Amino acid sequence: MSVETPDVLVVGAGPAGLAAADAARRAGAQVVLLDAAGDAGGQYWRHLPAERPAADERVLHHGWDKFTALRGQELLTDAQVWLAERHDDRPPTLHVLVGPADGNERTPRTFAPKALVLATGAYERTLPFPGWDLPGVFTAGAAQALAKAERIAVGRRVLVAGAGPFLLPVASSLLRTGAGVVGVFEANGWSRLRKAWTARPAELLSTRHKAGELAGYVRDLARNRIPYRTGTAVIAAHGTDRVTAVTVARLDPEWAPVPGTERRLDVDAVCVSHGFVPRTELAVSAGCGLDAYGAVVTDENGRTSVPGVYAAGEITGIGGADLALAEGVIAGLAAANAATTSAASTSAAGTANVGVTEEQRRARRDNQRFADRLERAHGIRPGWAGWLGDDTVVCRCEEVTAGDLKAGAAATGSRGLRSLKLSTRAGLGVCQGRVCGRTVEELLHRHTGGLLDPGRTASRPLAAFVRMGELAAANHPEESA
Amino acid sequence: MTTTGPARLGPDADPVRPGPTSPITLIVDGEPVRGVEGQTVAGVLLGAGRLTWRTTRHGRPRGVFCGIGVCHDCLVTVNDLADVRACQRRAVDGDTITTGEPQ
Amino acid sequence: MRVIVVGAGIVGAAVARELARAGAEVIVLDRSASAGGTSAAGEGNLLVSDKGPGAELDLALRSLALWQGLLPEIAESFPSIEYEAKGGLVVATTEAGAAALRAFAATQRTAGVESSEVNGLDHEPDLNPEHTAAVLYPQDAQVQPAIATEALLADARRHGATVRQGVEALGPLRSGDRLTGVITSAGPLAADHVVVAAGPWSGEVSERLGVTLPVRPRRGTILVTTRMRPRIRHKVYDADYVGAVGSNDASLQTSSVVESTAAGTVLIGSSRERRGFDESIEARVLSAVAAKALVLFPFLSGVAVMRAYGGFRPFVPDHLPVIGPDPRLTGLWHATGHEGAGIVLSTATGELLTDLMVGRPPTLDPAAFAVDRPTLLPHLQPA
Numbered sequence: 024m025s026v027e028t029p030d031v032l033v034v035g036a037g038p039a040g041l042a043a044a045d046a047a048r049r050a051g052a053q054v055v056l057l058d059a060a061g062d063a064g065g066q067y068w069r070h071l072p073a074e075r076p077a078a079d080e081r082v083l084h085h086g087w088d089k090f091t092a093l094r095g096q097e098l099l100t101d102a103q104v105w106l107a108e109r110h111d112d113r114p115p116t117l118h119v120l121v122g123p124a125d126g127n128e129r130t131p132r133t134f135a136p137k138a139l140v141l142a143t144g145a146y147e148r149t150l151p152f153p154g155w156d157l158p159g160v161f162t163a164g165a166a167q168a169l170a171k172a173e174r175i176a177v178g179r180r181v182l183v184a185g186a187g188p189f190l191l192p193v194a195s196s197l198l199r200t201g202a203g204v205v206g207v208f209e210a211n212g213w214s215r216l217r218k219a220w221t222a223r224p225a226e227l228l229s230t231r232h233k234a235g236e237l238a239g240y241v242r243d244l245a246r247n248r249i250p251y252r253t254g255t256a257v258i259a260a261h262g263t264d265r266v267t268a269v270t271v272a273r274l275d276p277e278w279a280p281v282p283g284t285e286r287r288l289d290v291d292a293v294c295v296s297h298g299f300v301p302r303t304e305l306a307v308s309a310g311c312g313l314d315a316y317g318a319v320v321t322d323e324n325g326r327t328s329v330p331g332v333y334a335a336g337e338i339t340g341i342g343g344a345d346l347a348l349a350e351g352v353i354a355g356l357a358a359a360n361a362a363t364t365s366a367a368s369t370s371a372a373g374t375a376n377v378g379v380t381e382e383q384r385r386a387r388r389d390n391q392r393f394a395d396r397l398e399r400a401h402g403i404r405p406g407w408a409g410w411l412g413d414d415t416v417v418c419r420c421e422e423v424t425a426g427d428l429k430a431g432a433a434a435t436g437s438r439g440l441r442s443l444k445l446s447t448r449a450g451l452g453v454c455q456g457r458v459c460g461r462t463v464e465e466l467l468h469r470h471t472g473g474l475l476d477p478g479r480t481a482s483r484p485l486a487a488f489v490r491m492g493e494l495a496a497a498n499h500p501e502e503s504a
Numbered sequence: 505m506t507t508t509g510p511a512r513l514g515p516d517a518d519p520v521r522p523g524p525t526s527p528i529t530l531i532v533d534g535e536p537v538r539g540v541e542g543q544t545v546a547g548v549l550l551g552a553g554r555l556t557w558r559t560t561r562h563g564r565p566r567g568v569f570c571g572i573g574v575c576h577d578c579l580v581t582v583n584d585l586a587d588v589r590a591c592q593r594r595a596v597d598g599d600t601i602t603t604g605e606p607q
Numbered sequence: 608m609r610v611i612v613v614g615a616g617i618v619g620a621a622v623a624r625e626l627a628r629a630g631a632e633v634i635v636l637d638r639s640a641s642a643g644g645t646s647a648a649g650e651g652n653l654l655v656s657d658k659g660p661g662a663e664l665d666l667a668l669r670s671l672a673l674w675q676g677l678l679p680e681i682a683e684s685f686p687s688i689e690y691e692a693k694g695g696l697v698v699a700t701t702e703a704g705a706a707a708l709r710a711f712a713a714t715q716r717t718a719g720v721e722s723s724e725v726n727g728l729d730h731e732p733d734l735n736p737e738h739t740a741a742v743l744y745p746q747d748a749q750v751q752p753a754i755a756t757e758a759l760l761a762d763a764r765r766h767g768a769t770v771r772q773g774v775e776a777l778g779p780l781r782s783g784d785r786l787t788g789v790i791t792s793a794g795p796l797a798a799d800h801v802v803v804a805a806g807p808w809s810g811e812v813s814e815r816l817g818v819t820l821p822v823r824p825r826r827g828t829i830l831v832t833t834r835m836r837p838r839i840r841h842k843v844y845d846a847d848y849v850g851a852v853g854s855n856d857a858s859l860q861t862s863s864v865v866e867s868t869a870a871g872t873v874l875i876g877s878s879r880e881r882r883g884f885d886e887s888i889e890a891r892v893l894s895a896v897a898a899k900a901l902v903l904f905p906f907l908s909g910v911a912v913m914r915a916y917g918g919f920r921p922f923v924p925d926h927l928p929v930i931g932p933d934p935r936l937t938g939l940w941h942a943t944g945h946e947g948a949g950i951v952l953s954t955a956t957g958e959l960l961t962d963l964m965v966g967r968p969p970t971l972d973p974a975a976f977a978v979d980r981p982t983l984l985p986h987l988q989p990a
Contacts, residue, residue, distance in 0.1 A: 074542030078521035124592035165571025173547035291508035435757035439640025445753035492908035494897035
């Protein structure tokens with residue numbers, strides 16, 4: 024097996040990756056674009072498979088024309104990157120298995136690109152609450168994915184709850200898929216939302232189409248008489264084998280439940296989202312620096328801390344599809360420029376001349392401001408731990424409870440995340456801490472008086488399952504670096 | 505008719521105006537379960553009204569949680585290969601699906 | 608008597624516990640958190656099967672006895688350390704390997720290592736039937752090494768020790784020719800004795816305190832599978848393992864070590880490679896480790912690997928731990944260089960070092976572990 028050396032390798036075919044690959048191709052670079060899924064689109068443009076054509080699929084989407092324009096590119100599908108081998112002075116070597124998801128005997132391919140664009144997106148952060156491990160409790164993203172790609176509504180009486188504008192399109196998708204939505208509950212109160220969204224309105228002018236989008240969702244809710252409540256959260260789900268009801272409560276501005284405000288609602292599904300976590304396995308393995316939110320740090324050209332590695336979209340900070348598209352174009356151009364010009368002229372060119380127009384840079388800046396507001400308006404506040412009981416599962420895979428974490432920290436006296444993970448098994452299960460990692464870190468941080476090795480839950484050298492036989496058979500070539 | 509759980513719109517009621525589909529059949533724990541081509545294994549199971557198909561070490565039922573391949577709650581055995589994410593694996597006509605703990 | 612122990616891994620924890628139980632005032636320092644380095648990165652081997660007759664085996668046999676004795680003492684109010692006397696099964700896959708394994712087991716028996724040649728399939732039904740010999744070592748056992756480290760530290764604290772995490776040893780406090788303490792990131796700290804138990808970082812710490820010590824990191828990588836029903840009952844490894852452990856070669860060596868954990872996952876090792884503190888995970892290493900494991904257990908072929916992690920063993924050129932006072936600097940002691948055997952050897956290391964420090968007659972002859980032993984002397988430069 025030989026090592027493939029494209030000019031630019033783009034990992035992830037969501038908005039950022041599609042835009043990056045398209046821009047790099049237009050700039051004359053030889054590009055490989057790959058995605059673990061069977062089609063382009065990522066989570067944002069998740070859609071029905073080719074085997075299930077639909078005449079009006081666009082009613083479920085925003086920016087469908089943009090997607091239609093970008094999706095025609097050559098794309099390596101069902102391609103799972105499972106390892107990025109770090110080389111500090113240049114992009115990592117990527118080991119890829121191509122074939123059915125989690126399959127066996129998939130086809131190995133190895134890439135040592137001249138430039139790499141990581142556009143691996145994000146997934147939801149879901150805070151634990153009593154009963155969140157009951158069937159019928161879903162992430163809001165699951166409801167969205169099942170609606171868009173399967174035309175399945177997760178329930179008939181569905182509550183959508185958590186924080187952030189993403190709750191609104193999820194409710195709309197549910198309605199268009201035949202679900203009844205009993206309410207949309209935003210954890211943050213009006214005063215915080217108003218302060219963040221109405222300050223310096225001029226800044227938002229360039230992104231005002233987003234306000235139109237949101238207004239459309241709100242109209243959907245109003246037309247169906249669905250309540251949108253702020254300062255309210257699901258603090259427990261009830262049922263034996265599946266969720267049958269939830270307890271909701273008012274929250275104070277720090278997200279602590281206000282005693283006496285609890286009430287019970289009958290539901291058959293709950294969709295929860297408290298924000299997003301950048302999907303940074305490959306970036307971390309490649310050696311890219313992260314910021315305090317766990318997002319990949321980039322400069323104005325999308326360059327990470329590793330030479331030749333670029334990042335775009337949600338892994339650089341949660342900002343939505345428009346920002347992802349803008350960042351993708353810039354990172355794609357910069358990567359193409361770096362890969363197709365000699366090393367000497369690249370360093371001479373410095374940061375400025377990578378073929379990015381001022382208009383493209385402005386689009387990025389405008390959307391960045393929108394992303395900052397998103398965090399100010401909807402970011403998680405620490406009071407949520409108030410709705411945990413000692414028996415509330417925090418790590419779903421290993422069924423480690425909030426009480427187990429407290430007891431583990433007390434018994435060991437350790438201030439080490441690594442040690443406490445090993446002694447409690449939190450984060451060591453099949454999802455490898457993807458779901459609970461940040462929550463476990465936050466809770467242990469409180470119980471230990473400060474962890475001395477934070478951030479460890481972001482490190483997952485294996486980015487996906489690999490079968491032992493696939494590992495053994497991989498005839499890994501020595502590189503001719 | 506169940507009145508709770510996963511739901512689907514009939515083709516005439518679906519605003520996306522779906523075109524024709526091709527039926528497939530999976531063998532789930534020995535029983536045939538019908539779906540359509542292009543669905544994931546999780547899609548077929550949910551579409552058939554099944555909400556859970558795995559139990560944890562402590563005996564708690566699990567099905568789809570994140571739906572995008574992150575949480576690994578929905579693992580099934582496909583054609584004797586354990587630990588396959590049902591929400592990520594495209595269903596193929598005739599696939600044998602085994603739920604519960606892998607042997 | 609006040610003693611500073613630098614390093615809150617398993618060896619530092621065991622040393623601190625023994626010293627505290629002997630009445631010393633003990634302060635454990637670690638620049639990071641407890642059980643965060645080598646002790647958290649291994650399989651938790653308590654092995655005698657991989658050791659030939661000699662000083663290290665004597666230390667291991669004594670350690671095993673101490674482990675069994677301390678289990679009830681550290682069990683109180685603590686998570687289980689997952690001690691399991693599961694036994695080791697060493698498997699040869701060639702005729703030459705079978706002969707070598709039988710000869711090795713015979714010499715071990717003269718030194719107190721119990722073993723018997725068995726039908727491998729009786730003990731491991733899923734073992735590759737193509738193997739040429741299998742020897743069962745009933746004394747081999749396993750613990751969860753991070754929990755074991757924390758349990759030893761917790762017991763040390765019960766006996767008055769203090770554990771200060773996030774405090775780094777920066778330099779020596781000296782009075783004339785004598786080490787009188789440590790300058791730390793939290794200020795100077797006086798002590799009668801300072802014990803360096805910093806695993807693969809012991810060379811660096813020793814240098815800060817004023818002496819050289821030839822301890823270098825030897826990289827290892829482990830694969831972790833998803834949980835499965837229990838199919839692997841013992842610690843099973845191929846007979847090449849003994850050769851790889853004892854090798855001085857810096858290049859990559861792999862041999863197969865396969866075992867189940869209490870959590871239901873299977874740990875698959877092992878690789879050895881000297882390349883400094885390079886933390887990268889490489890496909891060629893994972894591939895080699897996986898290929899060897901499939902020779903032992905072909906059924907693993909379809910099993911999903913969910914994690915790979917690496918760690919650093921404290922390597923010393925003559926493959927023996929360094930335990931005892933440093934003749935070059937009064938007040939300085941070492942408890943390091945256990946390579947891949949630190950978990951098992953920690954208990955007797957703590958005992959021996961305490962014997963020497965408090966003037967008890969030592970249970971074992973300390974000469975083989977002395978800093979200035981003939982086989983290590985060429986590697987020591989004058990302080």
